Amino acid sequence: MNTFFHSVRLDREKCKGCINCIKRCPTEAIRVRDGKAMIIPERCIDCGECIRVCTHHAKKATYDHLDVLRQYEYTIALPAPALYAQFNHLEDVEIVLNALLEIGFDAVFEVAKAAEIVSDATRRYMAQPGIPKPIISSACPAVTRLIRVRFPNLIDQILPLNAPVEVAARIAREEAVQKTGLPPEKIGTVFISPCPAKVTAAKMPLGSSHSEVSAVVAISDVYPRLLKAMHTDGEVSPLAAPQAGKIGVSWASSSGEASALLNDNYLAADGIENVIRVLEDLEDEKFEHLDFIELNACNAGCIGGVLTVENPYIARTKLKRLRKYLPVSLNHASCPEQKHLKWDAPLEYAPVMKLDEDFAAAMEKMSEMERIEASLPGLDCGSCGAPTCRALAEDVVRGSASPDACIYKFRESISSLIDNLQKLNNCIPSTLRGSSSVEETHSKKGGELK
Amino acid sequence: MSILKLHYEIDGEDFTRAGEASASVKKRLRQLGVKPDATRKVSIALYEGEINMVIHAHGGDIDVEISPEAVRMVLADRGPGIENIDQAMKEGWSTAPDEVRSLGFGAGMGLPNMKKNSDEMQIETVLGKGTTVTMAVYL
Numbered sequence A: 001m002n003t004f005f006h007s008v009r010l011d012r013e014k015c016k017g018c019i020n021c022i023k024r025c026p027t028e029a030i031r032v033r034d035g036k037a038m039i040i041p042e043r044c045i046d047c048g049e050c051i052r053v054c055t056h057h058a059k060k061a062t063y064d065h066l067d068v069l070r071q072y073e074y075t076i077a078l079p080a081p082a083l084y085a086q087f088n089h090l091e092d093v094e095i096v097l098n099a100l101l102e103i104g105f106d107a108v109f110e111v112a113k114a115a116e117i118v119s120d121a122t123r124r125y126m127a128q129p130g131i132p133k134p135i136i137s138s139a140c141p142a143v144t145r146l147i148r149v150r151f152p153n154l155i156d157q158i159l160p161l162n163a164p165v166e167v168a169a170r171i172a173r174e175e176a177v178q179k180t181g182l183p184p185e186k187i188g189t190v191f192i193s194p195c196p197a198k199v200t201a202a203k204m205p206l207g208s209s210h211s212e213v214s215a216v217v218a219i220s221d222v223y224p225r226l227l228k229a230m231h232t233d234g235e236v237s238p239l240a241a242p243q244a245g246k247i248g249v250s251w252a253s254s255s256g257e258a259s260a261l262l263n264d265n266y267l268a269a270d271g272i273e274n275v276i277r278v279l280e281d282l283e284d285e286k287f288e289h290l291d292f293i294e295l296n297a298c299n300a301g302c303i304g305g306v307l308t309v310e311n312p313y314i315a316r317t318k319l320k321r322l323r324k325y326l327p328v329s330l331n332h333a334s335c336p337e338q339k340h341l342k343w344d345a346p347l348e349y350a351p352v353m354k355l356d357e358d359f360a361a362a363m364e365k366m367s368e369m370e371r372i373e374a375s376l377p378g379l380d381c382g383s384c385g386a387p388t389c390r391a392l393a394e395d396v397v398r399g400s401a402s403p404d405a406c407i408y409k410f411r412e413s414i415s416s417l418i419d420n421l422q423k424l425n426n427c428i429p430s431t432l433r434g435s436s437s438v439e440e441t442h443s444k445k446g447g448e449l450k
Numbered sequence B: 001m002s003i004l005k006l007h008y009e010i011d012g013e014d015f016t017r018a019g020e021a022s023a024s025v026k027k028r029l030r031q032l033g034v035k036p037d038a039t040r041k042v043s044i045a046l047y048e049g050e051i052n053m054v055i056h057a058h059g060g061d062i063d064v065e066i067s068p069e070a071v072r073m074v075l076a077d078r079g080p081g082i083e084n085i086d087q088a089m090k091e092g093w094s095t096a097p098d099e100v101r102s103l104g105f106g107a108g109m110g111l112p113n114m115k116k117n118s119d120e121m122q123i124e125t126v127l128g129k130g131t132t133v134t135m136a137v138y139l
């Protein structure tokens, strides 16, 4: 049974077995074995760091291609707000929305619109008495996955609402069924995504039992097609009008979601290493008086996703310019049905770091691990295929590696082997030794006597 | 049944490294599959103790013993000692200097937090000689 779907995968052909990715993976989910990288599926959170660092392009994201449009009778584009930040001199979101229609979609539902709906719902959720604060955003699926495997104490604080793309897909499909009279399965909701984590979230959702997103395509794939279809001269009459304001569009960059809550007691962190630091501190209760925590795995937020094309910081400037003339929100106080918004499959802790199901056995393994680690050189050089000496020690007790994978250990083993051979040679009883060695002793003695 | 022993030397000069021992213990408890709630308690209590050793006592030694029943922590320093333990245990009581307060410490919540998050806690202190805090969190 395939319980793990991951968008992030390895292209074995291209992999040279270098150690760039194992060193940068925030969950230590990659090893090099037999000259090729391998991803430990239960640990991978699809953050895309390995795609960023692999100079051989051997790590890739899998996603759908635009020909999925042919599989449906009616297709709706769900553009991520990060898409708008990819274009130069974009004055009006309308131009992008119409270009989406031109490249073959039948309709567009802006994810930014759903983001405004989620912002509204979050404000209402947070106003309830007795909810555990600070609330942690659930919009970045890489972060939600990370919390699930590493921060069990924080699971109750995750915002139990669907991410904007999921809300968009649900509302869009329902509206399309009403408008077209088609059965729901003939309608394709296609997300235009900044990242692989969102691909995984659509195939294996966390928090909801199923996803209404039919397919996920990459911003980088759609971008060149869109460029050709974008008309800035105003010749075509606009078919699609903007559906979201500043609040929705701002979700594309870090602190956009948090600032939409109109509450200053928030923290927004971006970049997976920073996110981990914040989560560690949060778990140790090092922050006080915070109501909301927004965390994005990518630097600068979703505009920094690995499936975008523009440099995230330039994208942020573009987004700011675009936002300037937008109204604050176009979806204030819209009350969609709760079934579109609320999680229906609460998150459960997945203790993938656990050494053993049995505590006593885990203790044994831990002691063994400490002993092995102490015997390793502590260089964390990665040559063994594990990111650190400690990780190798862990792999050894888990039974997936040998301490001899360490080249320094191996060298030691070889030299002690040579020593032992030498000793063995010296131990051979004289009756079995060759005559030449016997003679040698004699002549030496003879020499002394002289 | 074996007991896992861990030892940490806490550098009294380096603020930025304070917290390394508690982070290391937390990682190990996670790998052992210890209940998340107990892991959190150990991590909070140990971090407060570690910070106190750095701020008030120029560092020291931490010994941690993990058994199936409990996590036992002994934090020993050769600092100035605590004059009045009852007072020190009160929420809000602090002798932290201004430069430490400007870093966000010195609210006088450390020892009360340690008490709250541990199932056993003892303080032995000799003025001018040092302080030993012993804590246990039951598993």
Ligand SMILES: Nc1ncnc2c1ncn2[C@@H]1O[C@H](COP(=O)(O)OP(=O)(O)OP(=O)(O)O)[C@@H](O)[C@H]1O
Binding pocket: B048, B052, B053, B055, B056, B057, B077, B079, B080, B081, B082, B088, B089, B093, B094, B095, B096, B104, B105, B106, B107, B108, B109, B110, B111, B112, B131
């Ligand atoms: N290891 C120690 N050696 C000497 N004095 C200590 C030690 N630990 C605590 N104290 C004394 O007890 C007081 C209270 O400690 P506590 O940890 O509760 O508060 P704090 O460290 O001052 O502030 P906070 O922990 O909130 O940052 C300290 O201000 C200090 O005077």
Ligand code: SF4
Binding pocket: A046, A047, A139, A140, A141, A142, A143, A194, A195, A196, A197, A198, A296, A297, A298, A301, A302, A303, A304, A305, A306
């Ligand atoms: S920050 Fe945004 S783009 Fe990056 S992984 Fe999370 S959801 Fe995807």
Ligand SMILES: [Mg+2]
Binding pocket: B048, B051, B052, B106, B109, B110, B111
């Ligand atoms: Mg303190």
